[in-house]
Amino acid sequence: MPGPRRSITETEQAIRQRLGGLTLQREAMAAVGNIHRAAAAVRSHLENSVLRPHELTWTSFVVLWVLWIWGEAETWSVAEEAGISKGTLTGISRTLESRGLVARSPHPEDRRRVLLSLTPEGEKLMEELFPAFNAEEAFVSASLSPEECLRLADSLRTIVGRLEEHGEQRRRELLAGEDLAPRRSGRRPRP
Amino acid sequence: MPGPRRSITETEQAIRQRLGGLTLQREAMAAVGNIHRAAAAVRSHLENSVLRPHELTWTSFVVLWVLWIWGEAETWSVAEEAGISKGTLTGISRTLESRGLVARSPHPEDRRRVLLSLTPEGEKLMEELFPAFNAEEAFVSASLSPEECLRLADSLRTIVGRLEEHGEQRRRELLAGEDLAPRRSGRRPRP
DNA sequence: CTCTTATCGTTTGGCATCAAATGATCGCCC
DNA sequence: GGGCGATCATTTGATGCCAAACGATAAGAG
Incomplete structure (x- = not known):
């Protein structure tokens, strides 16, 4: 553990000094600033405790969780429920499928769609893993x-x-007048 | 906007059904589950509104913010304050330096260390950007x-x-008995 | 001084992540 | 039933991110 760590309270004192002259929403700043911090801390703790032995990331656990709760579901719905993009889900579900935890099946009425579900091994894993996960949720809070x-x-x-x-x-309102540079990320149009 | 979206309340009803038999900490689950969701939503909103015209990510903004509040600081301290690893900070600060927002200078007494600070342009940017950022913090909350x-x-x-x-x-307690597989990520020892 | 050990920041490898492009398929209209 | 636009999952390219390895430097022991 490194040496002198600034406490959160110290930080907020420094902010007050730096921003003394500016009018600002201090309550909102305190709330938003801590959301991300807490999320990262909680995620890191869970990934490095209960998820680590199963080599699951937070996101792949959430995907398993969604399928456990909702049962078989379409990919777009799983992505939304898990809070990730469809593209990310494609990668995650491929990995989980290769590990035998998730099954992919074509939609019976629409060949564009894909249905995801847990395999029996996936179910078994969640039945064993979830209580431990929940115990850590209890620990952090x-x-x-x-x-x-x-x-x-x-x-x-x-x-x-x-x-x-x-x-x-x-x-839309905020960016109405701006002309934005094209994003760095994203696929390039072919020439 | 896609069609039928499940409300959070519906989700929690499904969870109750699925877990009816299990004893679990429902309050902790509700809290932790929503932290990550809220963090992702807030981050996405801020990156796609006030940060977008300046082509800053959440993380690079936080680094600028830390330097703005604390002034010149050593890298390990900035990384900790920003909640990112030292390795990530190396990349971020290189980018910010190349854009003229951040300056790197060697520590006067220890040539291993590096000091980071805002350039005048970085300072100017933050004076202009922070009020807008704070306004969005106010909006989300x-x-x-x-x-x-x-x-x-x-x-x-x-x-x-x-x-x-x-x-x-x-x-440490939780993983005491486990023998963990080596992590997938991380640099490999040279042969 | 020399050797060892500790501690910096950086590099590296692998995955996560997003958004736009893409190809497959569906639905609709005529 | 042929064509055209909408909608689906996937692919793609760039970046974020972590943890461990690494090289450089510092500090301590003898």
Whole structure:
């Protein structure tokens, strides 16, 4: 563990000094700033504890989880439920299929679509893994009371819901006047 | 926008059905499950609104932010403050340096270390960009009252603090008996 | 001084991730 | 039933990201 670490409180004091003159939404800044930090910390902890022996990443676990909860489902729906893009899901599900945890089958009525489901081994893994995963969820939030956990979850849901509902329009408004440089990422059109 | 989307509440009903027989920490699950979701949503919104015209990712913005708040700092400290690994910071700071936003200078007393700081252009950018960034932080959390924002931030800080304090020991305990396969990622020892 | 050990930042390998392009297939209209 | 646009999963290219290996330097022991 490296030496002198600045506490979060110290950080916020430094911010206050630096921004003393500016009007700003301090509450919003505190909330948003900590969401990403907490997400990274929790993800790292879970990947390096319960998921590590099974060589699963956070994302591949979430995909298994979605299939466990919802049963057989179409890929676009799994991607949305897991919060990843369809392209990412293609890679993840290929990996999980090669490990025998996930099965892919063609949609009976539409050959463009693909259905994903857990194999029996996948089910077995989740039945064994999920209690351990949940125990770690409990560990990371053990300093909060159940009521605080629910309030936390509720606030986060509110934010997600707001972005799902109004985010796209907001971005359109903000970027209306801009002419954006083409993104670096993404496939190039063939010449 | 794709068609029938399952609401979060529907999801949680399905979970209850699937896990009806298992004892589990539902509050913890709700909290952890939503942290990652909210973080991804917020990050995506900010990258695709205020950060997009400046071609900054979330992470590179955070690095600029840390340097803006703390001034000149050593790389390990910036990495920790930004919540990324040293290796990632190397790439980020190289990019930011090539764009003239960040300067690197050798430590006066130890030639292994490197000091990072904002260039005047970097400073100028942050003075202009931060208010817009903060306005979007306010937008994403506008459905919450200031008190709810503070409570949210506080709960998240509690989780981060707990993991910083007890996470490593917990992982050691959990993995004590396991013999882990070597990780897929990471540099290979030369033969 | 020489040797060893610790500690920097950087490099490297592998996966995750996204968005746009792409090809396959479907639905519809005439 | 032939064609045309919409919609699906996949491919592709670039970047983000981590952890371990690595080279350079510092600090300590004898």
